[in-house]
Amino acid sequence: LIRLKAVTATLLDDEAAGEEPRDDSWLTALLENISFESRAGRQIPYRTPEHRTELAITEGAVRGLIRAAGDTVDGIVVGRSVLIGDVTTLDAPIAVDVDATVVWRNSIPDAADHLRTAIHDTLSANTDLRLAGITVTINDVHVTTPRHF
Amino acid sequence: MHVARRETALASELTRLISTTPGVTRLYAPNPVVHVLAAAERIVPDVGVTGHSVPVRVDFASSSVTASIGVDTSATAGAIGTAVCTRLRDHLATAGLDLAVQITIAFVAA
Numbered sequence: 001l002i003r004l005k006a007v008t009a010t011l012l013d014d015e016a017a018g019e020e021p022r023d024d025s026w027l028t029a030l031l032e033n034i035s036f037e038s039r040a041g042r043q044i045p046y047r048t049p050e051h052r053t054e055l056a057i058t059e060g061a062v063r064g065l066i067r068a069a070g071d072t073v074d075g076i077v078v079g080r081s082v083l084i085g086d087v088t089t090l091d092a093p094i095a096v097d098v099d100a101t102v103v104w105r106n107s108i109p110d111a112a113d114h115l116r117t118a119i120h121d122t123l124s125a126n127t128d129l130r131l132a133g134i135t136v137t138i139n140d141v142h143v144t145t146p147r148h149f
Numbered sequence: 150m151h152v153a154r155r156e157t158a159l160a161s162e163l164t165r166l167i168s169t170t171p172g173v174t175r176l177y178a179p180n181p182v183v184h185v186l187a188a189a190e191r192i193v194p195d196v197g198v199t200g201h202s203v204p205v206r207v208d209f210a211s212s213s214v215t216a217s218i219g220v221d222t223s224a225t226a227g228a229i230g231t232a233v234c235t236r237l238r239d240h241l242a243t244a245g246l247d248l249a250v251q252i253t254i255a256f257v258a259a
Contacts, residue, residue: 010175041251046227050238052247055230065226068259126226126257 069122075106093132101140113134156207163205172229174219177255178203213249219256
């Protein structure tokens with residue numbers, strides 16, 4: 001058993017040495033995104049007519065709204081989203097950049113259009129942001145194995 | 150101590166007021182962490198558990214009332230937030246207090 005253990009360890013070392021270096025970039029990207037999305041971020045104001053009253057929504061909550069809007073669109077999965085511009089100033093033009101993955105067999109232009117519309121409608125209804133543009137970048141295609149019943 | 154007691158009493162009243170505003174799911178601590186990743190946040194309203202709410206912060210020294218709230222999608226986030234502000238303003242006016250009100254929507258339960 002002792003000899004077997006020693007030989008097995010040597011074989012594993014040899015096998016590992018012959019393999020390509022492991023690519024951990026996806027894990028780093030995932031952890032960075034979790035860290036990014038877990039921050040509340042900037043305070044985005046609403047118009048409030050009442051005296052001495054401030055109402056705001058956090059950037060993190062808005063990112064959650066963008067993700068929720070993405071959930072309503074078939075065949076697309078929203079990844080990272082970024083609000084570009086001075087969101088802390090009312091009426092400042094804001095751009096939204098969204099990374100997304102399309103499920104294979106869906107039209108990429110159609111999916112991106114539907115996502116843009118969903119995000120626009122959600123943000124228009126729930127915030128006072130002045131949207132100057134929404135850019136959707138499809139950075140991956142999710143391939144699913146067709147099911148045969 | 151008297152001021153502290155008044156602050157605590159008012160904070161308790163305002164917390165109850167916000168918690169009972171339609172569309173408000175709970176009050177959050179004013180920390181920089183947002184709860185978007187917690188699937189549990191979506192489950193909590195479904196199972197009828199309100200979770201641990203953080204009281205409204207009342208500070209007579211700076212003449213301010215601040216709170217971070219979570220809202221659902223029964224109305225738009227802005228409409229629910231505005232309703233909260235209006236209720237607080239009305240209550241403060243009734244109590245003869247002119248305090249600044251700062252409400253932050255920290256989470257939208259989609």
